[in-house]
Amino acid sequence: MDDLQKKVLSRLQNQCARREYCIADIRKKALKALDTDDSSAADPLIEALLKDGYLDESRYASAFARDKSALEGWGSVKIRFALRARGIPASVIDAAIAGIDSERAGEKLSRLLQAKMHTLQGDPQCRIKLLKYALSRGYEYDDVRSAVAKLTSGMMGQD
Numbered sequence: 001m002d003d004l005q006k007k008v009l010s011r012l013q014n015q016c017a018r019r020e021y022c023i024a025d026i027r028k029k030a031l032k033a034l035d036t037d038d039s040s041a042a043d044p045l046i047e048a049l050l051k052d053g054y055l056d057e058s059r060y061a062s063a064f065a066r067d068k069s070a071l072e073g074w075g076s077v078k079i080r081f082a083l084r085a086r087g088i089p090a091s092v093i094d095a096a097i098a099g100i101d102s103e104r105a106g107e108k109l110s111r112l113l114q115a116k117m118h119t120l121q122g123d124p125q126c127r128i129k130l131l132k133y134a135l136s137r138g139y140e141y142d143d144v145r146s147a148v149a150k151l152t153s154g155m156m157g158q159d
Contacts, residue, residue: 001044004034005034005044005045008030008033008034008045009045009048009049011033012026012029012030012033012045012049012054013049013052013054015029016049016054016055017054020056020059020060020063020064021055021060022055022057022060022061022064022086022087022088023046023050023055023057023087024086024087025086026042026045026046026049026055027039027042027046030042030045030046057088057089057092058092058095058096060088061083061088061092061093061095061096062095062096062099064079064082064083064096065079065083065096065097065099065100066099066100068082069100069101069104069105069108070101070104070108073108073109073111073112073137074137074138075105075109075134075137075138075139075140075143076097076100076105076138076139076140077138077139077140078137078138079096079097079100079138080093080097081138083096105139106143106147109134109137109139109143109144109147110147110150110151112133112134112137113130113133113134113147113148113151114151116129116130116133117130117151117152126152127148127152130148130151130152131144131145131148134147134148
């Protein structure tokens, strides 16, 4: 490794020590810092980060899934697509999705739908808009359907 690579490796180690990154993100950062388009130039840096435990795809995927579910209110479908776009293997994605607390995710879905429903008061297409909204957040259709049915069952008597 030359001096530039050592300097970039040190910077990447510092960044990885502060938060989780996937290999694809680190590759982009390394290539930008090395000022090259040759993808293989980042390979020795990535190998060193993997060997030293700074990078771990499963750790990244688990943290990503947990954070997006709890903080952003994303469903498993949206999380799966986002991780796949980052080049995370399917088996790692499945394990990360399995690590999401389904009870908390269901509560988050209910809170999101209740907040959205307040903005749709009096709208005749409220149920359809709630379904579309929750599906756009990446929740499974069956979960969305039952949550919307629970929420709108009280509305039907008011009409």
